[in-house]
Amino acid sequence: DSGVTQTPKHLITATGQRVTLRCSPRSGDLSVYWYQQSLDQGLQFLIQYYNGEERAKGNILERFSAQQFPDLHSELNLSSLELGDSALYFCASSALTAYGYTFGSGTRLTVV
Amino acid sequence: KNEVEQSPQNLTAQEGEFITINCSYSVGISALHWLQQHPGGGIVSLFMLSSGKKKHGRLIATINIQEKHSSLHITASHPRDSAVYICAVRGYGGATNKLIFGTGTLLAVQP
Numbered sequence: 058d059s060g061v062t063q064t065p066k067h068l069i070t071a072t073g074q075r076v077t078l079r080c081s082p083r084s085g086d087l088s089v090y091w092y093q094q095s096l097d098q099g100l101q102f103l104i105q106y107y108n109g110e111e112r113a114k115g116n117i118l119e120r121f122s123a124q125q126f127p128d129l130h131s132e133l134n135l136s137s138l139e140l141g142d143s144a145l146y147f148c149a150s151s152a153l154t155a156y157g158y159t160f161g162s163g164t165r166l167t168v169v
Numbered sequence: 170k171n172e173v174e175q176s177p178q179n180l181t182a183q184e185g186e187f188i189t190i191n192c193s194y195s196v197g198i199s200a201l202h203w204l205q206q207h208p209g210g211g212i213v214s215l216f217m218l219s220s221g222k223k224k225h226g227r228l229i230a231t232i233n234i235q236e237k238h239s240s241l242h243i244t245a246s247h248p249r250d251s252a253v254y255i256c257a258v259r260g261y262g263g264a265t266n267k268l269i270f271g272t273g274t275l276l277a278v279q280p
Contacts, residue, residue: 059211090267100255102267113267147212157202158268162211 060084063148063161071169075136078164082129082150088112089131090151090158091123095144106131138168172196175256175271182278188243190274192256195237202268203230203241204255212255215241246278 060083070076082089091103093116102115106125117123120138125131135142145165149158173194182188192201203215216223216230218239223230227246232239243250253275257268 059213092268099272100257100268100270102269105267115267149212157200157214157217160204160212160214 059159059161061148061150061159061161063146063164065164066162067165067167069167069169070138072138072140074138074168075134076138076166078133078135078146078148078166080131080133080148080150080161082131082148083152083159086150086152086159087129088151089125089129090149091117091131091133092147092149093144094147094163095141100147103133135166140168142166143168171272172269173256173258173271175254175274177274178272179275180277182246182276184247184278184280186246186278188246188250188276188278190241190254190256190276192239192241192271193237194239194256194258194269196258196260196269198237198258198260200259201232201239202257202259203239204257206253206255206273208252215254243276248278248280251276251278 062081064079087108090105094100103117104123105113109125120136123133145163147163148161151158176191200219202217205213218232227244229242253273255273256271
């Protein structure tokens with residue numbers, strides 16, 4: 058157990074639907090990062106939150122949104138899902154970037 | 170051209186062999202990470218480097234900041250080392266805390 062908890066582990070849903078992925082960071086870590094890993098694009102940064110505030114944005118689609126709550130857990134919301142959104146979604150957390158990152162085990166999303 | 174390039178993309182080795190995976194990057198970085206991902210599994214952080222060399226068990230990671238190059242070495246390789254090894258770099262502070270990933274090296278160690 059890395060200390061970063063992601064739920065659910067697997068998710069199968071239909072095109073057009075909306076899903077929410079959840080991430081609980083390692084205890085004490087204030088930063089949460091979301092990454093998408095697809096077969097054709099590899100690992101890509103989506104968005105970062107630090108202590109409840111959005112800190113950086115990457116290649117995140119407008120259909121996707123995220124937030125970090127006061128208890129520091131984060132949710133990634135994916136809406137109007139398309140087949141191409143099928144991927145592994147990873148969450149990582151860090152206390153300070155000088156101390157590195159801890160990754161969760163990922164959520165495998167399959168859109169059918 | 171990708172900002173982070175890894176070579177080789179695929180590597181097959183016999184158990185016991187010495188393995189080297191290379192990573193070159195084209196951006197200024199504050200740190201470089203080596204990550205390991207087993208098939209269908211999560212990502213484990215192996216090393217974070219900003220200079221020099223680090224060793225953990227049979228794994229050694231080196232970085233040359235001037236040449237913008239890093240290597241991951243595995244000594245006395247074992248089938249359980251079979252995984253995808255990913256190089257990732259982090260820019261400087263502020264909005265660039267994100268990691269930029271290489272495409273990964275798929276390592277298969279045969280018994």
